[in-house]
Amino acid sequence: MTGVKALFALGISLALAACSTGQQQTPPPVVTPPPKVEVAPPPQTQPPAFSRDPARFYTPAHMAGERPVRVALLLPFNSSREDVRTLSNALYNAAQLALFEFDATNILLMPKATGGTAAGAQRVAREALDAGADLILGPLFAEEVTAVARLARDVRVPVVAFSSDSSVGGNGVHLLSFPLDQDVDRIVDYTTLQGITRFAALYPYGAYGERVRDAFQRAVSARAGTVVASTSYPASPEGMYEPAQRIAGAYGGGNYQAVFLPEGGAQLKSMAPLLPYYDVDPRDVKFLGTGLWDDPSLAREPPLAGAWFPAPPPEGHDQFLTRYRRAYGGTPPRIASLGYDGVSLAIALSTLPEESRFTPEALTNPDGFAGVDGIFRFMPDGRTERGLAVLEMRPTGAVVIDPAPTSFRPPVF
Numbered sequence: 304m305t306g307v308k309a310l311f312a313l314g315i316s317l318a319l320a321a322c323s324t325g326q327q328q329t330p331p332p333v334v335t336p337p338p339k340v341e342v343a344p345p346p347q348t349q350p351p352a353f354s355r356d357p358a359r360f361y362t363p364a365h366m367a368g369e370r371p372v373r374v375a376l377l378l379p380f381n382s383s384r385e386d387v388r389t390l391s392n393a394l395y396n397a398a399q400l401a402l403f404e405f406d407a408t409n410i411l412l413m414p415k416a417t418g419g420t421a422a423g424a425q426r427v428a429r430e431a432l433d434a435g436a437d438l439i440l441g442p443l444f445a446e447e448v449t450a451v452a453r454l455a456r457d458v459r460v461p462v463v464a465f466s467s468d469s470s471v472g473g474n475g476v477h478l479l480s481f482p483l484d485q486d487v488d489r490i491v492d493y494t495t496l497q498g499i500t501r502f503a504a505l506y507p508y509g510a511y512g513e514r515v516r517d518a519f520q521r522a523v524s525a526r527a528g529t530v531v532a533s534t535s536y537p538a539s540p541e542g543m544y545e546p547a548q549r550i551a552g553a554y555g556g557g558n559y560q561a562v563f564l565p566e567g568g569a570q571l572k573s574m575a576p577l578l579p580y581y582d583v584d585p586r587d588v589k590f591l592g593t594g595l596w597d598d599p600s601l602a603r604e605p606p607l608a609g610a611w612f613p614a615p616p617p618e619g620h621d622q623f624l625t626r627y628r629r630a631y632g633g634t635p636p637r638i639a640s641l642g643y644d645g646v647s648l649a650i651a652l653s654t655l656p657e658e659s660r661f662t663p664e665a666l667t668n669p670d671g672f673a674g675v676d677g678i679f680r681f682m683p684d685g686r687t688e689r690g691l692a693v694l695e696m697r698p699t700g701a702v703v704i705d706p707a708p709t710s711f712r713p714p715v716f
Contacts, residue, residue, distance in 0.1 A: 360435025375431035377441035379419035393635035394642035473685025551581030567595025644674035
């Protein structure tokens with residue numbers, strides 16, 4: 304027991320000694336933190352620009368030794384929709400007709416099937432550009448145009464598309480179509496000059512209906528007019544009754560002077576009779592339409608007698624139809640003429656020196672171009688301007704009541 308006490312006492316004395324001589328202890332190790340490493344984010348890079356090799360440009364055997372002007376024609380020939388396939392074939396036929404009539408032996412037309420999708424259009428655009436396309440005609444749908452545009456810009460090849468959606472124009476894309484806002488502007492301008500300033504309107508549901516509503520409101524407001532009543536309607540004939548009755552109820556014996564019906568085909572044939580049924584008399588209220596009314600079958604609709612609508616001057620288009628029927632034995636869809644005018648444009652510009660034939664300056668010539676659908680010109684911001692006539696619907700067919708301009712130059716008095 305005595306030994307244990309001695310060891311205990313010795314331990315205490317050693318501990319106290321350590322406390323009293325702390326300055327002689329070994330200092331704690333100095334820990335140096337690791338260097339701070341800054342990790343930079345990877346650089347943001349754009350996808351590599353599309354490029355092409357002239358050695359791979361396509362020249363058919365019969366043009367060996369020549370420098371063909373290669374024009375790609377991108378259309379949904381293989382669409383799942385029969386009406387789209389029919390339209391695509393008609394556009395191609397019209398393009399071929401232009402080649403034949405102008406005897407343009409230096410033009411190499413390269414048709415490609417887009418499938419009607421953005422991915423399909425982009426794929427065949429790459430094929431066409433790899434093959435040396437100097438100009439792209441088409442595609443048809445807005446999403447296709449957007450998909451093609453970037454590839455074409457990378458190699459400075461202009462696109463002359465058939466879409467009517469103005470939002471996809473510009474930056475190398477020119478729209479050879481019938482702009483909706485110009486249709487609306489033309490008919491509103493003519494109508495207000497006749498003293499009509501109070502309007503009603505019936506719009507179809509959907510994106511087109513919204514676009515035409517906006518265009519009509521802008522056009523009427525710009526001319527100090529008023530849209531006193533408007534509504535939208537579904538595609539089904541049964542669903543049209545209530546909206547038509549609502550617009551008729553707003554008439555009130557003279558509350559508006561004209562009613563705008565931006566519809567065509569079977570839909571217009573279903574809607575137009577409903578307004579007289581609900582006591583809107585076409586003899587008192589002027590019915591107004593858009594270029595969708597440029598359809599000979601509508602002349603047989605009694606409610607549309609005396610109605611007004613804008614359209615390209617009919618003479619040139621009628622002559623085109625005669626030649627098309629002679630060549631192919633049938634009547635094409637209305638806009639098939641765009642195929643003819645697109646190739647005619649390519650032929651006209653191909654006569655310029657190679658370095659300037661498809662430049663922005665050549666394409667946006669302020670004097671414009673003359674086609675089977677009248678004069679047109681591409682604006683620098685991508686818009687297209689057309690010379691439109693105003694026609695009146697009559698039982699024997701539509702007749703021009705206000706001619707289309709024949710030049711973009713202001714008249715000299």
